[in-house]
Amino acid sequence: MLFLLTMHLDENEKECITQIYYDYRTLMMAIATKYVRDTHKAEDIVQESFFKIRKNLSKITSLSCNKKRTYIVYIVKSVSIDYLRKMSKRSNDCSLDESIEIESKTPTPDSELFLKEIRLNISRIISELDERDSKALIGKYYYGYSTKELCDILQIDSQNTMLSIVYRARKKFIRLLNESEDTDE
DSSP states (O other), rough: HHHHTTOOOOOOHHHHHEEOOOOOOOHHHHHHHHHHHHHHHHHHHHHHHHHHHHHHHHHHTSSEEEEEEEHHHHHHHHHHHHHHHEEEEEEETTTTTHHHHHHHSSOHHHHHHHHHHHHHHHHHHHHSSSSHHHHHHHHIIIIIOOOHHHHHHHOOOHHHHHHHHHHHHHHHHHHHHHHHHHOOO
């Protein structure tokens, strides 16, 4: 797939799309699998998403890391929802909500295995962080606590300090995730 993405691109563009591929492919697969519950369909969605990314490559490369990630997540969600809409149009007897409900009730063994692998990898990486960082990330992203609530839980006086802790913990997490992906290849 990477070969198709880089066809007819100059060297700089090839390098950018390759870097995006290695940095975000796992995240994109997780998001697509969350929507369609089938790894083969999710791979198609990720591939289509990469072609949309390629069309907007100059815009994406100019974004900061967090904005780039948000933009890529948005593309994958949009492509996933478009796919589900197409599927619901094919089967006129059910709406989009019913289609999502039906697909989410019947996960394939591949998608279950993929999601279990992702969860285990995330758990392992979280356990490698120090206690404060892991509590901050779990509180923020799993439980959805506000910065003020996290300050109370972790007994931090300043919300700015809490924001810095979450930011640094997230950077450590991403670094460890990238390192684990490098060793898996």
